[in-house]
Amino acid sequence: MKKLNRRVAVVGAAMSKFGINYPRLRSIDMWQEAWINAVKLTDKGISPKDIDELFLGNFTADLFNHQGHMAPQMADLVGLVPKPASRFEGACASSGIAFRQGVMSIASGVNDVVCIGGVEQMNELNTEGVTGALAAAADTTYEYFAGATFPGLYAAIANAHFHEFGTTPKDLWNIAIKAYENGHENPFAQEQHTLKEIMENKKNKAIKRGKPVPEWKDEYDFLGSRSNPMIAYPLRLFDCSLITDGAACVFLASEENAYKYTDNPIWVSGIGQGSASLSLHDRDGGLLTGLNATREAARQAYEMSGLGPKDIQIAEVHDCFTIAELAALEDLGFYEPGKAATAINNGETKRDGIRPINTSGGLKTKGHPVGATGVGQIVEVFKQMRGIAERNRQVKKDIKIGMSHNVGGSGATVVVNIFTKEKI
Amino acid sequence: MSEENLVTVDKYFNFLSEKKLMGSKCPKCEHIDLPPRRLCSKCLSESEWIELSGKGVLKTFSSIYVGAKAMTQKGYNRKKPYVFAVCQMDEGCSVSGQLIGVEEDKPKEIPFDMPVQVVYLKTQTGEDKEGNPIYRWDVGFEPQK
Ligand SMILES: [Zn+2]
Numbered sequence: 001m002k003k004l005n006r007r008v009a010v011v012g013a014a015m016s017k018f019g020i021n022y023p024r025l026r027s028i029d030m031w032q033e034a035w036i037n038a039v040k041l042t043d044k045g046i047s048p049k050d051i052d053e054l055f056l057g058n059f060t061a062d063l064f065n066h067q068g069h070m071a072p073q074m075a076d077l078v079g080l081v082p083k084p085a086s087r088f089e090g091a092c093a094s095s096g097i098a099f100r101q102g103v104m105s106i107a108s109g110v111n112d113v114v115c116i117g118g119v120e121q122m123n124e125l126n127t128e129g130v131t132g133a134l135a136a137a138a139d140t141t142y143e144y145f146a147g148a149t150f151p152g153l154y155a156a157i158a159n160a161h162f163h164e165f166g167t168t169p170k171d172l173w174n175i176a177i178k179a180y181e182n183g184h185e186n187p188f189a190q191e192q193h194t195l196k197e198i199m200e201n202k203k204n205k206a207i208k209r210g211k212p213v214p215e216w217k218d219e220y221d222f223l224g225s226r227s228n229p230m231i232a233y234p235l236r237l238f239d240c241s242l243i244t245d246g247a248a249c250v251f252l253a254s255e256e257n258a259y260k261y262t263d264n265p266i267w268v269s270g271i272g273q274g275s276a277s278l279s280l281h282d283r284d285g286g287l288l289t290g291l292n293a294t295r296e297a298a299r300q301a302y303e304m305s306g307l308g309p310k311d312i313q314i315a316e317v318h319d320c321f322t323i324a325e326l327a328a329l330e331d332l333g334f335y336e337p338g339k340a341a342t343a344i345n346n347g348e349t350k351r352d353g354i355r356p357i358n359t360s361g362g363l364k365t366k367g368h369p370v371g372a373t374g375v376g377q378i379v380e381v382f383k384q385m386r387g388i389a390e391r392n393r394q395v396k397k398d399i400k401i402g403m404s405h406n407v408g409g410s411g412a413t414v415v416v417n418i419f420t421k422e423k424i
Numbered sequence: 425m426s427e428e429n430l431v432t433v434d435k436y437f438n439f440l441s442e443k444k445l446m447g448s449k450c451p452k453c454e455h456i457d458l459p460p461r462r463l464c465s466k467c468l469s470e471s472e473w474i475e476l477s478g479k480g481v482l483k484t485f486s487s488i489y490v491g492a493k494a495m496t497q498k499g500y501n502r503k504k505p506y507v508f509a510v511c512q513m514d515e516g517c518s519v520s521g522q523l524i525g526v527e528e529d530k531p532k533e534i535p536f537d538m539p540v541q542v543v544y545l546k547t548q549t550g551e552d553k554e555g556n557p558i559y560r561w562d563v564g565f566e567p568q569k
């Protein structure tokens with residue numbers, strides 16, 4: 001893996017509020033909100049005339065909203081026409097791919113300053129419709145008619161992990177509980193209640209309706225109860241991420257240009273992208289307890305940056321399901337395969353732990369507007385490294401090195417980025 | 425390679441409809457792919473059809489309670505889950521399929537590495553002009569007897 005030909009920095013990054021925004025807000029509205037917020041978080045401001053190109057991530061507005069050809073539409077809304085504008089598709093890694101292409105366009109010398117966007121409006125369809133659209137990210141020819149669903153594919157990974165390493169549902173619930181604690185501190189998150197608050201609300205509802213009031217000892221008791229229905233064994237409802245509308249926006253500049261926009265650029269010091277068979281059954285080496293493409297993307301990013309897993313202080317990892325976070329921690333090299341669960345149980349991935357993971361709440365509570373997710377993760381890493389994360393979410397120590405990890409589908413596309421405060 | 429022997433998706437599904445499990449075999453490195461591939465997944469040589477034993481083992485699975493539409497239209501639901509499985513065939517290749525003949529709502533009792541054999545399962549995908557159902561055939565599995 002070669003180095004970038006010149007340094008590239010994140011100079012501004014922000015997102016729209018993630019949530020069930022449709023019909024109040026559509027892609028057009030959320031994208032403009034993300035842009036406005038990103039301009040605000042660019043210290044010295046930035047103007048469309050400074051920007052050479054738009055790289056937009058969107059999975060499938062074609063299926064969600066009957067809208068293709070989205071990049072010029074979004075470019076026009078923020079004054080970027082007639083400059084080049086292109087859309088990138090890699091399922092849930094769409095804007096992760098867009099980001100990497102934007103970085104390389106600056107490194108190559110073709111562009112000096114670019115805008116990376118991500119946008120998805122999912123709630124226009126009902127749950128069945130969303131499930132059907134998302135299924136297009138799996139292998140329609142060989143998996144769909146075998147009964148595969150996204151929860152089902154990750155459940156098969158979870159089941160294999162349980163079988164091989166003795167992982168338990170409780171190990172996964174610890175990941176969910178942390179996600180709710182973090183989402184509670186994120187004003188941009190879709191779900192800002194803690195799990196305890198959600199349990200209280202359910203009790204109060206039962207009282208109001210004159211129904212028997214459920215008694216749960218604690219969160220684990222609740223998560224193991226009928227109130228947390230099985231979706232695809234061993235994954236239950238609270239193991240799954242959310243159906244979300246949202247947009248995110250990042251500005252990148254070359255080293256020569258970065259200081260026009262901020263005195264504190266965050267450097268993109270390593271990028272990597274991996275691929276794997278679309279079908280789970282065809283994975284190289286028959287790996288079913290993790291993702292080869294994560295291992296490959298991480299290898300590239302580590303090699304380019306000269307850093308290793310031990311150097312990473314915080315990471316936003318792709319937790320479309322609780323098991324996906326567990327597997328990511330192992331595939332990224334933070335823990336040996338089969339060892340992440342113990343570390344999570346010891347609190348190592350909490351905000352005050354040795355390596356906080358998904359301080360934003362992750363896809364689980366911040367939300368998962370699929371095509372905006374990759375850039376949304378970079379927004380959180382940017383905020384944490386700048387020390388501007390809202391509410392009580394800011395990690396107390398100075399974060400010099402952060403990572404984002406974005407997965408498409410059941411792991412056929414993965415993007416990993418390493419960010420540093422210092423030039424490497 | 426003559427058109428007649430070419431490894432294509434359509435022929436694979438046609439074989440399944442005749443209840444024949446056909447993979448592809450590489451004449452150079454002898455690797456077998458299922459689903460079949462025109463180009464060997466190991467060395468990219470042009471593969472040839474080979475009939476497989478239809479026997480293998482269960483590598484992983486999930487009992488699915490909120491199913492794909494193709495499955496809910498067959499009557500599967502929260503109360504009646506189905507099993508999505510990945511099985512490795514004796515020839516070394518792996519493929520996805522529905523696992524039948526097990527207690528779907530007791531997933532903890534379905535053993536990993538259980539010997540399975542292929543069954544052929546049909547799904548209605550539409551109707552012809554006369555209103556007759558059109559089916560597609562897929563690989564499924566059941567425990568070996
Ligand atoms: Zn070969």
